[in-house]
Every structure is written in C-alpha cells, then in structure tokens.
Amino acid sequence: MKKSIKVIIVMVAAVMMAGCEVGEGELMKTKTGHLMYLGWTDDINGIIYNIVEPAFNLNAWVQAPEEQKPEILQNHFYSNAVIDVLSDHSWQIRIDGTSALLRVVLVNGTSLAETGAKMRLLYTKDHDYSAWANTVFVLENRGNGVWNLYSEDGQIYLQFTLGTPEVPESLFETSLTIAGAGTFVERTVISHCSGDVCTEETYFTYLSYDILQPFEVSWTQNANQHNWASEFVWSDYFTVLSAGKVQLQALDEEGQGNTADVTLLNTEEIEIEMDGIVQRRQV
C-alpha cells in the first residue's frame, strides 16, 4: 500500500512539474500562410464542384437522348435540381426552394466537344459571398484534354488538364491537374447588431495565386459531402490534392498583407515559406 501511495504521489508531482505545451507554438510563424493555403484550396474546390463539374454534367445532359436525361440529372445534381431550357444553347440549373441558380450558355455551338467550344457560366445565390459566386466564367476546350477556365473580368484563370481528350460526363471519371494564376476576391461580411437593427460591413481580401507547379488532383471514393450551390450533396468523390506548388499573396484594401509559398509534399503535408522561414505542417 505504501508503495502504491508513493507511486501516486510521484506521478502527481511529475505532472505538476510539467506544463503541457498546446497549440501550434513555433508553427505559428507560418500560420498565416497555412490559413491562406486552406482558403485557396477552398476556392479551388468551390470552382470544381460549383462551376466546372456542373458544366460537364450539363453538357452530357444536353447531348444525351431524352430518355437518358433524367438519369443524368439524378446522378449529378441535387435531388431538387431542375434544368430549364432557355434556348437551344442556353440553360439554367436551379434548386427548388433555394435561390441557387447556375446559368449556362454554349457560346459557339451546342456542345463542348469541339476544340474552341466555350461555355459561359454564372453562379448566383443570395448571401453567397464565395469568391466564385456572381462571377461570369468561361470554360473553353483547348483540345487534347486541356481546358481553360477564366473569369470574364480577367481576375481568375485556371487551366485544367484532364486525363482524357474526350469531354467527360464528370470530372470524377478522369485524372486532373490544375495550373494558372489569378486573384480570388474574398468577401468577409460582418454583421453588427444593436437591438433589432443590424448593419453589415464588407471587407475585401485579394488572394492572388500563381501556381508554380501544377497541382495534381485525385479523387478518393470515400463517401463525402461536397457543396453544390452551397447545398450539401452526398458524393462518392472527394477532392485530394497530391502535389503542386503555389505562391499566394493576400492583400487587404489598403495593400497590406502577406506572401507565402506553399509546396504540397504529399496528400497530407505541406511546406510553407514565409519571409524566409520554412516550416512543414499537416494540411
């Protein structure tokens, strides 16, 4: 018994002497770069799921015989999604009960299949402050599986290289690499309420990116939620970035900010360089 008591006392004393270090500690040196990278990948994911993937899905729906259209709609869109045919080359996808809307126009023809084919896409939804919302994008077939996506205002440019020269029904059917450079305009809306009266202030953050080494995208078939028009949709696919390097710069409206170079070492680890400080950390 005395031995047990001694063990307990020593044990407690040992714990008392050692305060546990918590949080990120020294990793805080590159914390800002980590946050910028996470925000940037959120944007990339948002564009994949909300702009590019629906574009290919709609193209397949347009090309499909009438009897196959319901199946395509069912497979790729939210269960309440409806496709309205506005003309022989324009459509809109909406979700009943929400304000989410994706307007799509095939600019020169009725299919994305031919090199040079372009599709204009505009995603809108009330109170959606995503960097890709309310922005007109053009998806252009450059041939041999290369697709350009750019915003008409010239801010965003991404190049998608697919593993197939064909037009896929879904991005998840093929491998993908992403390159490009541009700027995402992040909107942060903060509400200030006094009683029943609320006012909103919007802060803009300009996140510029320059992909120095293309990012490789793979899909894992783990059941996961993805976001279509800010509605949660269960999908069998999950975006995984496995390699690539991007230079990020975040600036506020006064031009103050930070720069970070982020190298994706593998699916779980990144290396961040900020102001000459290099640290590795978990994604």
Added chain:
Amino acid sequence: MDNIKQINMSKRNIILFLLMSVLAVGTVCGQESGSIDSAKSEKIPIWDNGFRIGLTSQAQLVLPATLTAPDPYVKSQPGFGGENGIELSYHFGYFGVSLGLTFGTFRVFNFKPYFDNAPGADYDDPDFWFHNQFHHYSMVHNVFLPLKFEFHYPFNDKFAIMADIGTKLAVGYQLMMTYGDMWITTYEEAAMKPLFASLVTDVGFYYRLPYGDLIRGSIGANVGFQHVTDGEYWYQNPSCNVEGEGTFFSRNTNFNIQAAYIHTFHRYKQRHVTETAWKSELPRHEFQFNVGDPVLTANSSSIGFDNFFYDLFRGFPFTYSATYWTHPVGDYPITRIVPTFSFNYHYRAIKWLWVGGLATVSGLHNTWHDRFTDEVTGHGSEVHITLMPDLRFSYLNREHVTLYSGFGLGLNMKLMKDPHLYGEKTQSYYGLAYQLTAFGVKAGAKHWFGDLELGYGDKGIISAGFGYEF
C-alpha cells in the same frame, strides 16, 4: 520540428500519467478488501424487539343488557359483534406495550319476548305467534383505544405464546335514542362521560412468518364496569292482552376471538442494522486531491490560439476569416497549459450519499517570441478557478474500494492578462462551472486512497489523484 517533438512529448506525458493512474488504482484495488454488507453486518434476533404495527380483527360475543328487574315476559339475550382496527406496539425482551385504534360493537340489545306464559297466549293466533317470535335487536358501534401490556414467550423460531392485559377506552358519546317496533319500544340514554373504560385481557399465540411478520391468534375478554347506557322499555301484545315496562342498563362486556397480522419491520430493522453499521466501518470525511486534463479550460481560453480539443483530435480545419490572412505576422506564442488541480472535500451523510465541495485551478501561459530571432518578447497568462458544491453517489461501498458517480455546479472565475493580445490590464470573467462524474473509483487502506474519475467538466474528462479519509 523540435517544436513538434515537444508537443508530442507533452501529450505522451499525459497518456503516461493516465496509464500510471490506472495502474496505481489497480494495485490498491488488488489488495484484500472486506465487505461490511455481509461479513461484518450484525444480525438482529428472530423475535426482534422494537416497533410493530398490526391489523386486528375480532368477533365477539356481547353479554346481554341487564334488566334492572326481572320481567316475566322479556328476556335479554347475548348478541354478536365485531371489531377491527390497527395497533402499534413496542416490544422489549419478553414484554410489549400496544396502543390500538379500533372500531367495533359497543353494545347490543337483544330482547326476546316470552309471552308463552301469558294468560291470553294463543298459539293458534298468528298475531300472537308473530309477536312471540320477534327479537328486538339493536347494535351500537364506537371507536376504541385499547392499551395493553403484553407478555410473550417464544417456544422456538415459529411459535410464541402471549398474554396481555389492559384497558380499552371508548370515546364518550351522547346517545338519546328511541327504538321501536311492533311490540316493544326502548329509550336509552348514554351515560354522559368523556371516556368509557373497560378491562381487557387476552391469551394466545404468535406464529412467525418466514419473512419476519407475525400472525397472532387469541381469545380474550372485555369487561366493562361502567354502564354504557341506561334505558327504559315498554311493550304490549294485544293478542294476549299483556303490557309492561322496565329499565335496563348495558356494559361493554364481551368475549372475543381475535386474529391479527403484525408487521414487525424485521427486514427494515435488519437493513437498518446493516446500514448503520457503516458508520463504524467506513470513514465519514474525505479530502481528495486530483490532477485532471484541462480540456475545458483550453476550450474556453482567451489567450490560447488554437482549440485544444480540435488540435488534440485533429478536428476539421478552421480557416478563420480571410481578413486574418492580411494581419501583420508578429511575435508567436508558445502556449503551455497546466493540468487541472482539484481539491475535494466530501462528507458521507449516509452510506451512499456524500455532500461536499470542489475547487479547481487550471491555467495557460503564453511566452511570446520574436518570429525571426525567437527571443522572448513578453508573457501572458490566464487562470481558471472554480468553486462548486457537489454531490456524490457511491454504489459500491467496500472497506477498501468505492465506486461512485456525482455532479457539481458552481462558479467559474477566469483571470487573464496578456499584453500582446488584450493590453496591460488584468481582466476577469465569471461563468458557470460544472462537473459531471460518470464513473469514479477510489481504493486504498489505512485512511489513504488513490482515485480515478471519468466525466466531463472543470475537473477534467479524466482525473486521478489521492486522498485522505477518516
């Protein structure tokens, strides 16, 4: 990289601490422990003393009312009655005293005409025959308070003989009643007394049921020495031209046979003996000192940059607002958190219920460093102090081992100062403190014990320590 190793070492320390706690408790649990519930419990006698409560029921033969003068044409006959009630008794040694509350027959008139010898008796006259067969029967009930002194002597585990003697008090009442029927009318008036007393005595036996309650059978007598009522009667039988009158009185006198079911509280007494035995076997006061994880403190911290819980279990990444991306990157903090130290006092009010108080102290400390040179540029700290009354329920109470659960609710005070974040002024915040202990075990000997608790609250999700009890 070094920093990462440092964090991992800290977590490893926690895990090591927890494992050692379990080991230590297991060590003391493994020692010999006795049970006060079985081996040391005191057995009470089969014919146990103390209070009993019973239901009584009796049938009685009530002696006839007395005619003050012989009447050739009227006979007063016995009647039958009954009495039911409860009794509360207290027994000591071979003796007992009981007080009952019963309701039953107080007096009976059973007047029977005998006109057979009347000069005009004519048995062929139906009217005569009808009157001659008639009984004048009247019964009055009352509330009684029997007070008895009892002697009993057990022959074996099942049977005991008993005898008692005492008095039975009847509540006084005012009775002015006139009864009448086809041939006789009575008028009676109760003696105006507050109480009527009679002598009661019984002899009988007890039969002990397997679970300790008793069946009592007895025969007895109730002898009244007072007139319960005085009355007059008069009669006429036209069929034989007889008229008459007389007076009578009655006493509450009867012979009875009684059965009673007596609840002896045997099991309660046995349990009581067992339950109170812990007072001499188990300690009443306990002081406990524990060290627990500071998860709750970390999660509510104002100076810790990262959520400890998410960091510990790799929760979903939190990107904060994009406005953070442009903030100047200045010094960085090394945040250390100390475990939660808790101090408990418990008083064992009853064997399984403890009341007490809990105080906990935990905190965080930031050491700020220059981002490029790593030089220390400042300090910040945050202390959480809680005070709360608490209750503990122990469901295994052995001499050496106790298992318990409990909860506490109280006040949490947070004191914080970190010039890098909030200026030079110390700030204080108050909130709710709580602790739910889902499972607790303590084990030890010779007043000392070690303990381990699992739960949620300011004391920690898991905590372990030691204590002193007496």
